[in-house]
Amino acid sequence: MAYPTLENVLRILTLQDHNTRIVLAGACAFGVAAGLVGAFLLLRKRSLLGDTLGHATLPGVAIGFLIAYGTGIDPRSFLPLALGATLTSVAGIAALLLIRRFSTIKDDAALAIVLSVFFGFGVALLSAIQQLPGGFASGLEHLIYGSAATMSSTDTSFVLVSSLCIAVICIALFKEFSLLCFDEPYARSSGWPATALDLLLMSLVVWTTVVGIQTVGILLVVALLVIPPASARFWCDGMGAMATVSALCGGLSCLFGVFLSALFPKWPTGALIVLSAGAIFAAGLVFGPTRGILIRSIRTRREELKLRRDHMLRAVFECAENSSESVPLSQLLTKRPWSRRHVTSEIARLADRGLLTFSLSNDSVQLTTTGLSEARRLVRNHRLWELYLIQHAEIAPAHVDRDADRIEHVLSLRIVEELEDILDQRPHDRLVPRDPEKSHL
Amino acid sequence: MIWTELDTWIVIAGALTAMSCALPGVFLQLNKQSMLGDAISHAVLPGIAIAFLLSGSKDTLPMLAGALAAGVLTAILSGTIQRIGQVEQGASLGVVFCVFFAVGILLVRVAADHVDLDPSCVLFGSLELAVIQSSGIPKVVWTSLITLAVNSVLVALFFKELRLSAFDNRYAASAGIPPESVRLGLTILTSITSVMAFESIGSILVIAMLIVPGATALLFCRSVGSVLFASLGFAALASAGGHLLAISTIPAMLSYLLDNPDIGSVSSAGMMATCAGLMFFSILLGKILSKPRGASVTQVDTQ
Amino acid sequence: MTTPPLQINSLNVSYHSKLVLWDVGVSIQPGRTTAIVGPNGAGKSTLLKAALGLIPASSGDISFYGGPLRKCRSRVAYVPQRESVDWDFPVNARDVVAMGLYRRIGWCLPVRSIHRRMADEALADVGMADFACRQISQLSGGQQQRVFLARALAQKADLYLMDEPFASVDAATEQAILAVLERIKNAGGTVVCVHHDLETVAQYFDDAVLLNMRIVAQGPVIDVMTPENLRKTYGARLALVDELETNLSSSIPARK
Incomplete structure (x- = not known):
């Protein structure tokens, strides 16, 4: 394998290649959009929806192809394939909602059902297309393995516009989508059209999927919808921060992947992007400041x-x-x-x-x-906590390090005073040391 | 349409494979791990590529071992990430299989420098080609029969453990059945079953048959035992129906619509999955339509 | 006579073709606190959800302040069961409370500092002012319940529908919730609570609705919580009722 020369590296990093620029712009925009949509999917516990809808586009692509072929249009032109893909993934969503609404089948099983049935039908139709004269089948195969590196400038502008629209909708409806993900019944009860919001979110997934499959391939769509949001949760605690980090991770994965594949032209861009995303995920898993293992x-x-x-x-x-x-x-x-x-x-x-x-x-x-004043504080805290647990029969506040948190920080002053009074009234009890900070005053 | 001996073997092989998938699939679904089949079908690729690079041949055995290792690793790794990283189940599975698949594609591309290894031959193994044999019972029928037998025996032996840990894993743990090991055993069994079938028949039949027959049975069965038997029935039925559609209805329709009489039969595995889906959705629709509507409820009340 | 905040007539609800509520008619009195009481599976939560249109009713009509719910959404606040959401969600207590203001903020507009201040006020009302920035997974069960309550308070509604607010909470939370109920009532608001604990019904609430798939009795607590009614509601579980009889006879007269 040939390693790139320094000249080459510089050439690529300074974006002198027209092709690299195009691919980079398209892929990064898509990564950001997918990261945003994926954040909501993850919180709605439907990370693999993209996987299902991605597979559900296959019969649509095949149908679009067959219709174009039957009506004499160039079967490899973009529009019929995209329309078909949109059509069947929307049908996939309808099937999912039907299962969810009218049966007790779990969400993950519903996803698997729609995925396999639609994909199976797609495979059958594809096998028919393979028998058509003209050898078109090979042209359809890149949909499954991705071909980000061969993006044309028309493709790129399509991806850019779509990603922008998706991102704008996600940001504009950020508060509505967050509420839907956190507490759907409440959203409904306070008058938000939860079903419509849900459908809109799923439509964004369809949009992302269809755009992605046409340009970067199904694997990349699934990876960019799933991995960046999962990484983001290692880095932050808030919803806004999570969405931002997720979008950032998506964009960065694409950036690294595209640069790598420009350096090593033989390696497939899609796989390198996924591996970059995977590396970011692994880094978060280990070093993430909120949930990392370390x-x-x-x-x-x-x-x-x-x-x-x-x-x-x-x-x-x-x-x-x-x-x-x-x-x-x-x-x-x-x-x-x-x-x-x-x-x-x-x-x-x-x-x-x-x-x-x-x-x-x-x-x-x-x-x-x-040492003495520290020990006094500790013992006082400990006794007050003990008393608090006895007096208030409290289900202990979770995640409170009882010895570390000063009791005043966790409980209200009123309760602490009340507890101190009780302790004072009990002469038999061991003396509770006074608050060392107060005694300094 | 002409029904030949080959068609009979295709249906038999398909039905046996479908049934052997349906058995562990029911428990996968009860454990909320339905997407595992799809994940494994992608994740085996690096295993196959590594096995190929190491052994340097396209022999079945090393490839099978590699695929199996990758499948089991996917299940274990995603479980581990879910636990230690507090990542939601679907997401951790997605992360693992995407990364595995990407590694696989990269390796295949590297391997392609030396020899042609087509990843699609792994994902779309063909049922039609598998049964072609000069005489006697095709090999694929034997392998799928053995898989089915092993799965049946294992499911029968561990039925109550599987059922209990799927239903209530905390209680199962307290009763001395560690849900972790039951789940691990189940995922290993699924990996073996899937990989055996990928090699001969292709992934799509496996992904579908792991879940769809069980889900169909769950629409109206009340006990786990009856779900198992009903799903076996649906799996066999879907195979027969699917093949029939693949060799007659679909080609005829397409030929008619496209004005092109050259289209022969389409992928049987794909149509078997479709047929299983058709059965599922028609039963679901039947349930929806037969549901008592509001009007009848009011009548009861006004009495 | 004023229009009741919530009026339900001959409501029927079935779930998976099983009848859960049967010809239920309820009239909630304004300015009072009402408990919906009944055994497990009696359809208490279902009644609230059906009233809010969260689950479809087979038949019946529901009116809020004399009209459909969509005409007075802002006057009605709902407190769902604590278990209904994933507390591992990446938001802090203030964010959750601010959700009660989303309708007022309106489509597409962001939460501004004035809304955050309003959220903090609502948190202070339930004694949770110090926890505004805490990640919700790090709150105890009772504190989570109080956050939910604060979210409804932030809405500044007239009618509050609460689903089991007292279920498995600590004493401090119980006191905080009671104080909130009192405050709502004093401001002329109305509260409807699904409640599971028979012993505290008489202390905590003005009115009670006894429900077991159909309405057994409704009205002021003193009139409703009779041994006979309870026996009708709880059916064969007589031991429980007998035990309560003594408790009730002592607790009811104690209250005025």
């Missing part, structure tokens, strides 16, 4: 360490009975079921942070001033 494991690890620190501080605090007296290690070991190794390593860590001091001479530890 950040989640770091978070878990940090919480674990913090929990261990807090336990140790509390143990020392309880042994020293709310003072900065020194506590022998043997007492700590009897207090909690900890191994000596655990205790010493933990103490070393706390000593590093200046929370306590360790004296070798009498094998005991002593809280520093910072």
